[in-house]
């Protein structure tokens with residue numbers, strides 16, 4: 267269970283023609299460095315994608331993370347950056363030019379269907395999805411058809427509507443319907459500006475038998491399209507948009523604060539995950555049990571130099587966050603499976619049961635070891651008795 271840093275990749279969007287002020291950065295893709303030309307400050311990333319990078323190239327970079335989710339490890343990909351920097355373009359894209367989410371869904375279905383064909387009947391899988399939005403510090407379920415019902419944050423994934431999907435097309439159809447409920451509005455910075463953070467989660471359950479043992483894996487892939495930070499200087503917002511922007515900025519500031527707390531812990535400090543809905547949901551992805559990639563989207567026009575600088579500061583900080591991703595596998599022996607027949611299916615699938623099963627399995631294994639030791643001891647006793655009898659004869 268090795269610790270691993272959050273992986274951070276920068277994607278520079280093409281310069282917009284809002285002004286002819288040129289760019290505020292220089293990039294070196296070989297050393298993955300971005301230099302802010304206003305103060306020559308250098309920022310080191312794990313990878314830098316320049317303006318002409320395609321959606322395929324970006325997806326190619328996150329493919330290994332998706333492969334690990336397919337193999338039973340939790341994963342998170344999230345896009346961070348100022349408004350209009352290309353987060354939704356990167357995560358969702360358009361019908362003609364798919365972003366990470368539709369490509370990831372397709373990859374997962376292809377991989378699991380192939381595995382299923384390869385192993386004949388000895389491989390089953392189930393995929394389900396949830397879609398949430400955090401709008402003005404309230405969490406809503408994008409799949410329940412009623413955007414007005416706020417869902418309680420305590421155990422959010424249990425409270426969210428989870429829909430089982432049988433194909434990538436079905437999954438995309440459902441998520442698209444959900445995303446249509448998302449709060450979006452036209453601002454002076456972006457005609458289709460997201461006013462909420464969207465969190466789409468796929469849960470993958472796979473099972474197969476090996477050496478009379480059932481191997482079950484349950485992993486989650488969180489794909490997050492954050493709302494973008496906004497500077498009042500560059501927007502011409504109405505009252506509602508200003509209220510939304512201040513909530514977005516507040517939750518992004520909390521995200522930054524939590525990250526600074528994780529990387530610079532002080533004695534007895536409790537990380538303030540609970541200070542915002544976003545950090546509560548991303549808790550496992552930042553300093554927890556997940557493999558995480560953050561894509562920082564950069565709007566490099568010179569007039570956005572201050573926002574670009576703060577995005578790059580965020581990138582450098584989040585790169586120092588360490589996660590410990592653990593294989594989410596439950597192995598059950600034939601004996602335990604037999605025992606489980608006495609449980610109701612609901613009980614069987616509950617967390618409690620999984621814990622009980624793991625405990626029963628652990629005790630079973632301990633029992634097997636004890637039996638072997640006992641057998642060895644009996645054998646030694648028999649030999650000792652024989653030696654004693656033999657000695658008595660002489």
Ligand SMILES: Nc1ncnc2c1ncn2[C@@H]1O[C@H](COP(=O)(O)OP(=O)(O)OP(=O)(O)O)[C@@H](O)[C@H]1O
Pocket residue numbers: 278279280317347348349350351352353354355356456458459460461492493494495563
């Ligand atoms: N790499 C890119 N190549 C081509 N067009 C891009 C790229 N990145 C962004 N755009 C375009 O810029 C506009 C704004 O992008 P997008 O909506 O993805 O920004 P955003 O960061 O999600 O903004 P917000 O935070 O306001 O929702 C869109 O029209 C999008 O198509």
